[in-house]
Amino acid sequence: MTMTNVHTNIAADAHPVEMLLNMGPQHPSTHGVFRLVLWIDGEKIVRAEPHIGYLHRGSEKLCEGEQYHQVITLFDRLDYVANFNNEWAYCRAVEKLMGLTVPERAEYARVILGELNRVASHLLYVGTMGLDAGAMTPTMFCFRGRERIQALFEAVSGARMMHNYFRIGGLKEDLPENFVQMVKDLMPLLRQDVEESDKILTFNEIFLARLKDVGAISPQEAISYGFTGPCLRGCGVDYDVRKAHPYSVYDRFTFEVPLGLDGDCWDRHWVRVQEMYQSLNIVEQALQQMPQGPVTSSLGRRLLRPPKxxxxxxxxxxxxxxxxxxxxxxxxxPYRVKVRPPSFCNLSAIQHLLQNAWIADSVIILGSLDIVLGEVDR
Amino acid sequence: MADASNSQPAVPSPKPHAAAPGHGPAAEQGTDRLSPAGKDFLAAVQEALKDFHPQPGALFDLPQVHVESKDILEVCRRAKTDAKLQMEMLSCLAAVDYKDHLQVVYFLYALSLGQTLVIKTDLPNEAPRLSTVTSLWAAADWYEREAHDLFGVVFDGHPALTPLLLYEGFEGRPGRKDFPFHDYQEF
Known part of the structure; x- marks a missing residue:
């Protein structure tokens, strides 16, 4: 096999006055194994070239060799800080194809776990964003809150991450007996954690100076790049799948979709912080409405053969x-599973965002996209 | 006992693979799962794309059209610019290997209408070529590189069709069905 020497080629076509700076693949600010090659002129980035694929495990191909229930474990490993949400999307796909109805209790449990997972994921983001901007303390607060959620997940599924708890047609087993009480006890603590991380960081003067007006993207460009989630809503585009195409029992809750204004790093950050409050609101409503009953449909545990x-x-x-x-x-x-990972599209704009940015901002811009390389590379 | 086992082939002969789904008119899913709004939208799509003779259908509950591969760029441009379609976003681009041919599936989304449009096009197994749609949606850049990596689809006019997920020098198209499942290459 021939291996071309990438470094030599890059050095050959770099402009004489430009310097070449290699970030990653192993670099704490790249949030995983991600390599960024920067052509810099002084402190200014002339061109940026992202290299992904270091974590490519061929997940989509592997899905074709596993039975429908076994695929859930592979989805756990895509976005590995939001496992429940991944399992959920896959289970919904099979359920839709088979026409399965999920018991109410399982739907509510999925909503509660999924929204708590969103809080945990955003807390991780806020903590690492603080680190990227040079603040150490918020990380500790955020990880404390995330740890509380993960302890709950462990009580529910037996694992802190890679839960493998959702099943096609419901859940693996019923929630622990004292689940509702556990979550109720957790809520004030979580609110406190979120508020603390919000107060210490969001309107901090240094933090504002580092994030505001950095890495701005217009709504049109964001849509063209296929931005979704907080990155798109940071530009002021009102698109949330839970509102636009309500699935599960999301139409029974009242919650708001926070929108940014300028589409810069700070707006993306602000949207995520506000989303945590909204997620906690949804959890509280779901706890009140959650009925008793079965958590798996009768078909759920058998060998599944969905129709063509x-x-x-x-x-x-x-x-x-x-x-x-x-x-x-x-x-x-499955004959074929194709995943549309949100981070993949969000990250594809990095070349555009880093054009003419300062080197010091590159880490902030990358951090504000909140990528998880597990789902970018699959 | 021994006789009985001898009369059976030691290894069950592999059943001929079930006809690949989504291939041919017989497997085409009906549009009865579409919502009334989806049916209206599909009619509007057919009207807007009538120059390209699209075959209407449905991907479960999503409106879908099947077009010729040579028309793909013009079809996509029409879908993006037509006032009734407004497909501003390329949600997903998937390549599928149906063994006797490849299929490229575009999932387009109109934020203002809340409608998804699925565009499918068939390509030959050998030397599949397709026009790039990077001029319409920036998201197509990485999606097309991925489809090139894993399935070998060549997108004409793509700015840089270099390996994205695989490393330089990787041989083979790992997304395809004929790629060995448990095979390793030394890096």
Missing amino acids: GEVYVRGENPRGELGVYLISDGTDK
């Missing part, structure tokens, strides 16, 4: 719209 056909579902992940395109040929394994 194809389906596309979308779900609102913490990072944006997760789409699952599932093709079934009538056997016990």
Whole structure:
């Protein structure tokens, strides 16, 4: 096999006055294994070239070799800080294809777990954003809050991450007996954690100076790049899958969709912080409405052979719209699974965003996109 | 016992693979799952794209049209600019290997209408070529590179069709059905 030496080629076509700066693949600010090659002129980025694929495991191809229930574990490993949301989108795709109805209790449990997962994911984002901007303390607050949520997830599913708890047609097993009380006890603590991280960071003068008017993108460009989630809403575009195409029981809750104004890093940050409050509101409503009853439909535990056909579902992940395109040929394994990862589209704009930016801002811009390389590379 | 097992083939002969789904008019899903708004939208799509003779259908509950691969750029441009379609966003681009041919599936989304349009086009297995749509949606850039990596679809006019998910020098098209499942290449 021939391997071309990438470094030599790049050095050859760099302009004499430009310097070449390599960030990553192992670099704390790249939030995973992501390599960024920057051509810089002084402190200014002339051109940026992202390199992804270091975490490419061929998840979509692997799905074709697993039975329908086994695929759930692969979806856990896509966006590995929002596992429940991933499992959910996949399960919904199969359920839609088979025409399964999920028991009410399972739907509410999914909403509660999914929204808490959103809070956990956003807390991780806020913490690392603080680190990227040079603040150490908020990280500690955020991780404390995230740890509380993960302890709850462990009590529910047995694992802090990679839960493998959702099943096609419901859940693996019923929630723990004291689940409602556990979440109720958790809510004031979580609110406190979110508020603390909000107060210490969002309107901090240094933080504002680092994030405001940095990495701005217009709504038209954002739509063209396929931005979804907080990145798109940061530009003021009102698109949330939970509102636009309500799935599960989302139409029974009242919540707002926070929108930014300028589409810069700070607006994306602000949208995420506000979303945490909204998610906690949804959890509180869901706790009140959650009925007793079964958590799995009768078909859920059998070997599944969905009818021939194809389906596309979308779900609102913490990072944006997760789409699952599932093709079934009538056997016990999917014929093709295509994932539309939100981070993939959000990250594809990095070249555009870094054009003519300062080097010091590159880390902020990358951080504000809140990527997870597990789903970018799949 | 031994006789009985001898009469059976030791390894069950592989059943001929079930006809790939979504291929041919027989497998085409009916439009009965479409919502009334979806049916109206599909009619508007047919009207707007009538120059390209689209075959209407439905991808479960989403309006879908099937077009010739040579028309794809013009169809996409019409879908984006037509006042009744307004497909501002390329949600997803998927390549599917149906063994006897490849299929490229575009999931377009109109934010203002809340409607999704699925555009499908078939390509031959050998030397599949398609016009790029990067001039319409910036999101197509990485999607097309991914489809090129994993399925070998060549997008004519793409600014830089370099490997995205795979490393330089990787041989084979790992997304395709004929790529060995448990095969490793030394990096």
